[in-house]
Amino acid sequence: xxxxxxxxxxxxxxxxxxxxxxxxxxxxxxxxxxxxxxxxxxxxxxxxxxxxxxxxxxxxxxxxxxxxxxxxxxxxxxxxxxxxxxxxxxxxxxxxxxxxxxxxxxxxxxxxxxxx
Amino acid sequence: xxxxxxxxxxxxxxxxxxxxxxxxxxxxxxxxxxxxxxxxxxxxxxxxxxxxxxxxxxxxxxxxxxxxxxxxxxxxxxxxxxxxxxxxxxxxxxxxxxxxxxxxxxxxxx
Numbered sequence: 001x002x003x004x005x006x007x008x009x010x011x012x013x014x015x016x017x018x019x020x021x022x023x024x025x026x027x028x029x030x031x032x033x034x035x036x037x038x039x040x041x042x043x044x045x046x047x048x049x050x051x052x053x054x055x056x057x058x059x060x061x062x063x064x065x066x067x068x069x070x071x072x073x074x075x076x077x078x079x080x081x082x083x084x085x086x087x088x089x090x091x092x093x094x095x096x097x098x099x100x101x102x103x104x105x106x107x108x109x110x111x112x113x114x115x116x
Numbered sequence: 117x118x119x120x121x122x123x124x125x126x127x128x129x130x131x132x133x134x135x136x137x138x139x140x141x142x143x144x145x146x147x148x149x150x151x152x153x154x155x156x157x158x159x160x161x162x163x164x165x166x167x168x169x170x171x172x173x174x175x176x177x178x179x180x181x182x183x184x185x186x187x188x189x190x191x192x193x194x195x196x197x198x199x200x201x202x203x204x205x206x207x208x209x210x211x212x213x214x215x216x217x218x219x220x221x222x223x224x225x226x
Contacts, residue, residue, distance in 0.1 A: 033213065033214075035214075042217065042219075043203075043214075043216040044216075045213040048212065048213055056213060089157070091159045091160075103148060103162075103165055103205065103212075104162040104165065105214060106162075107160050107161065108159055109159055110157070110158065112157070
């Protein structure tokens with residue numbers, strides 16, 4: 001069964017450093033998302049991406065964040081200058097095409113980002 | 117998006133049926149009801165979705181009464197591996213993002 005993959009599984013970085021989290025969505029999917037989950041808290045939407053552009057971003061997704069689909073397979077989240085509060089699990093998700101009757105998104109296993 | 121209310125936690129034992137109810141009093145006519153499951157340190161996983169009456173798949177059943185102001189996720193004969201957080205989501209905004217609440221933390225005991 002196709003699945004969303006994410007690398008690395010765990011990233012440790014120092015405050016102020018740039019990190020790039022990578023995701024490979026399912027190949028025929030068209031909509032891509034990043035979510036994050038701070039330890040013990042809710043899963044929070046960060047950004048959605050469709051047709052090579054951002055569809056929507058949350059207030060968390062400030063100028064320090066960017067997303068890119070550099071080729072036909074990867075989808076990346078870049079945090080330009082990490083802060084301690086960026087420590088969280090980051091999940092990538094994808095969905096094939098929005099059918100009004102289906103709210104199924106496929107999530108990756110996540111990248112645990114630890115900022116020290 | 118409809119606001120949802122579900123129990124914070126539930127306990128069960130292996131082999132029992134578990135029913136988790138979600139209230140969504142202000143559900144809109146076009147809203148679907150979707151349930152996700154999340155194991156510790158893993159991404160959420162879609163379980164089931166429905167609009168009205170009953171939906172069943174290989175994992176769970178979803179019961180939705182006629183007024184659609186609540187829904188019940190039913191997990192038959194749970195096992196230890198069903199210990200997870202279960203999220204009820206109702207509706208979708210125009211950007212199709214998922215809005216997760218706090219969910220119900222289900223603990224299955226031996």
